[in-house]
Structure formats: structure tokens, C-alpha cells
Amino acid sequence: DQQVKQNSPSLSVQEGRISILNCDYTNSMFDYFLWYKKYPAEGPTFLISISSIKDKNEDGRFTVFLNKSAKHLSLHIVPSQPGDSAVYFCAAIGSGAGSYQLTFGKGTKLSVIP
Amino acid sequence: DAGVTQSPTHLIKTRGQQVTLRCSPISGHKSVSWYQQVLGQGPQFIFQYYEKEERGRGNFPDRFSARQFPNYSSELNVNALLLGDSALYLCASSLWTAGNEKLFFGSGTQLSVL
Numbered sequence: 211d212q213q214v215k216q217n218s219p220s221l222s223v224q225e226g227r228i229s230i231l232n233c234d235y236t237n238s239m240f241d242y243f244l245w246y247k248k249y250p251a252e253g254p255t256f257l258i259s260i261s262s263i264k265d266k267n268e269d270g271r272f273t274v275f276l277n278k279s280a281k282h283l284s285l286h287i288v289p290s291q292p293g294d295s296a297v298y299f300c301a302a303i304g305s306g307a308g309s310y311q312l313t314f315g316k317g318t319k320l321s322v323i324p
Numbered sequence: 325d326a327g328v329t330q331s332p333t334h335l336i337k338t339r340g341q342q343v344t345l346r347c348s349p350i351s352g353h354k355s356v357s358w359y360q361q362v363l364g365q366g367p368q369f370i371f372q373y374y375e376k377e378e379r380g381r382g383n384f385p386d387r388f389s390a391r392q393f394p395n396y397s398s399e400l401n402v403n404a405l406l407l408g409d410s411a412l413y414l415c416a417s418s419l420w421t422a423g424n425e426k427l428f429f430g431s432g433t434q435l436s437v438l
Binding site: 316 | 328357359364365366367368369372379380382414416426427428429430431432
């Protein structure tokens with residue numbers, strides 16, 4: 211039972227254009243969301259996060275949007291660069307019991323084409 | 325500053341054997357978490373340790389165990405290995421155990437069970 215879903219296994223985008231990666235969740239107890247980026251042979255690295263009390267968080271070229279009513283979040287990368295090519299994982303944390311663990315989606319492989 | 329270090333990087337075992345994976349957290353970090361990433365899936369939570377005590381456990385059988393040492397390093401042990409235990413095992417460290425604490429991941433140990 212996937213509580214965090216990334217329904218697009220892969221995405222290809224031209225350099226300079228916008229990349230939009232989507233994530234849906236089912237557990238209404240989740241109240242903090244994170245995006246991690248992973249290159250081959252490396253561990254995931256933190257990219258950006260958002261609390262459920264916000265609907266947008268921005269950090270340079272990266273913006274995360276949260277729609278609580280739809281249980282949906284998205285990561286926008288503008289402009290996309292070849293170095294952004296990686297696997298992107300959406301992750302969530304809930305309040306209360308189990309609040310120490312991240313629940314990850316399956317990931318979306320982003321390819322930015324020069 | 326050194327990041328999270330894991331050893332070994334690769335390991336090949338046969339079914340029924342036992343394996344020990346090691347992790348050194350970032351200096352000053354007192355919490356260590358372990359995640360299993362099977363090919364094509366997102367990382368799945370196994371354990372979290374803080375100040376040498378187990379603070380959380382994921383949905384894994386008792387064949388999986390871990391401990392944290394006084395210097396905050398950690399070991400993950402897996403007994404009676406199964407083919408399905410083949411995966412990338414990721415260690416992550418953080419300062420505390422707060423739910424929104426940013427995790428820093430190591431590059432992982434790739435375990436192959438034959």
C-alpha cells in the first residue's frame with residue numbers, strides 16, 4: 211500500500227525549460243514533505259521541504275507547491291539544467307507515532323536534454 | 325567535514341549467511357537511521373537510533389537488528405539472508421530525532437544475495 215506515490219517513473223525536459231515532478235499521498239497524518247535528489251552511486255541528498263501549514267516554498271531554481279485538499283505536491287525546477295538529471299524522491303513525515311521515519315515514493319528519473 | 329560514511333560499499337553473500345553493515349554519522353550527529361532501497365523502489369525505513377537507543381523500527385522481520393555505539397556509529401545486522409534482501413542499504417544521520425529533521429545520507433552498501 212503506497213502512501214506516497216510518484217506516478218511518473220521518468221521525465222525528459224529540454225535544457226532551460228521547466229521541469230515539473232508530481233507526488234500524491236494518501237495518509238492525512240503526513241504534515242511535512244521533502245524532496246531528495248539521487249545521483250547514481252550516491253546517497254539521496256536533501257533538496258527542499260515544505261510544511262503542511264504552507265502552500266509554497268522556494269529555494270533558488272526549485273519551488274515546491276503543496277495542495278493539501280488534493281493531497282498533492284509538485285516540484286518545479288526553472289530553468290532546468292543538465293546537472294539536474296537525477297532521480298527525484300518525494301518523501302513525507304507524519305505527526306505522532308512514526309514521526310521519526312520518512313516514507314518515500316518510488317522516484318522519478320529526470321533527464322534534462324542539452 | 326566528512327559526510328556519512330558506510331562500509332563496505334559492495335558485498336556479495338549467499339542465502340543463509342549473516343551480514344554486518346557499518347555506518348559513521350556526520351560529526352556531532354547523534355541520530356542514525358537505516359533504510360533499504362530495493363531496485364526500482366524508494367528507500368524504506370528499517371531503524372532509527374538516538375543516543376544508543378532504538379527510537380523506531382519499520383516493518384522488517386526480526387532477522388534485521390541494529391545497534392548504536394557510544395561514538396554514535398552504527399551497525400546493521402541481517403541474519404539468515406534471503407534473495408529478497410538484495411538491496412542498497414542506506415544510512416542517514418541527523419542531529420536529533422525531530423520529524424522534520426533533515427537527514428544526510430551516505431552512499432550506501434550494495435548487498436547482493438546469491
